[in-house]
Amino acid sequence: MREMGPEDGIDKVRAGAEQDQPVLGHLTRSIVLVGMMGSGKTAVGTAVARFLGAPFLDSDHEIERAAQMTVAEIFARDGEPFFRARESEVLERLLSGPPGVISTGGGAFLSETNREMIARLGVSVWLKADLELLWNRVRHKNTRPLLRTADPKKTLTDLLAQRLPHYSKAQVVVEAEQGLSVPDMARKVIAHLRVVDGLIEEV
Numbered sequence: 001m002r003e004m005g006p007e008d009g010i011d012k013v014r015a016g017a018e019q020d021q022p023v024l025g026h027l028t029r030s031i032v033l034v035g036m037m038g039s040g041k042t043a044v045g046t047a048v049a050r051f052l053g054a055p056f057l058d059s060d061h062e063i064e065r066a067a068q069m070t071v072a073e074i075f076a077r078d079g080e081p082f083f084r085a086r087e088s089e090v091l092e093r094l095l096s097g098p099p100g101v102i103s104t105g106g107g108a109f110l111s112e113t114n115r116e117m118i119a120r121l122g123v124s125v126w127l128k129a130d131l132e133l134l135w136n137r138v139r140h141k142n143t144r145p146l147l148r149t150a151d152p153k154k155t156l157t158d159l160l161a162q163r164l165p166h167y168s169k170a171q172v173v174v175e176a177e178q179g180l181s182v183p184d185m186a187r188k189v190i191a192h193l194r195v196v197d198g199l200i201e202e203v
């Protein structure tokens with residue numbers, strides 16, 4: 001008999017997609033969502049946590065809460081290197097807590113130190129999305145300081161090209177699809193996580 005793979009899970013996910021059924025399971029390690037701005041780390045991570053009944057934490061949000069400033073304000077006042085240092089500290093703190101779903105900022109997985117920490121204490125999941133999908137999601141907002149350039153689509157294109165080799169080091173890869181809702185994408189992520197040995201214990 002053939003082994004179960006994530007695609008088998010996804011068929012079930014699609015079959016149940018109309019009903020808003022919880023997909024309960026107990027996490028033994030934290031899930032760390034990585035990927036480009038607009039890939040859905042915050043939106044999908046929130047839904048994954050809700051389905052699993054697990055805590056949800058977002059590193060950008062935690063940095064903003066601690067600093068009482070937005071990410072854009074931190075970039076403007078203290079610069080990107082300062083933000084990256086705070087990002088690493090926050091990630092370490094979140095990974096040291098009880099297992100949950102952690103959404104990172106788009107640049108967090110570029111640092112080797114962060115990647116090692118995530119591999120040691122959690123499971124990295126890359127939400128892989130193509131340029132057009134990402135652009136459609138980020139084009140309407142100017143909250144992302146790195147995209148405040150004369151040609152933000154070109155900036156996004158360049159960032160994606162530079163970052164792909166780093167994101168591809170993630171342990172689990174889940175492809176985003178145009179037209180897949182946030183809850184359906186969350187179910188697709190969970191289907192992929194179910195085949196990671198010992199990560200989700202049935203409840």
Ligand SMILES: Nc1ncnc2c1ncn2[C@@H]1O[C@H](COP(=O)(O)OP(=O)(O)OP(=O)(O)O)[C@@H](O)[C@H]1O
Pocket residue numbers: 035036037038039040041042043044060103104105106137138144180181182185
């Ligand atoms: N599967 C989806 N279907 C529809 N909309 C989505 C989906 N995933 C994300 N979005 C929307 O795209 C936008 C960007 O998503 P989100 O903020 O979750 O990205 P992110 O990866 O957290 O970005 P950042 O790295 O900047 O924090 C949001 O408006 C969100 O609601």
Ligand SMILES: O=C(O)C1=C[C@@H](O)[C@@H](O)[C@H](O)C1
Pocket residue numbers: 036037060071104105106107108143144145146
């Ligand atoms: O892709 C990036 O480098 C960033 C993404 C956001 O989540 C924020 O962390 C910040 O805007 C930087």
Ligand SMILES: [Mg+2]
Pocket residue numbers: 041042043058060103104105
């Ligand atoms: Mg986010």
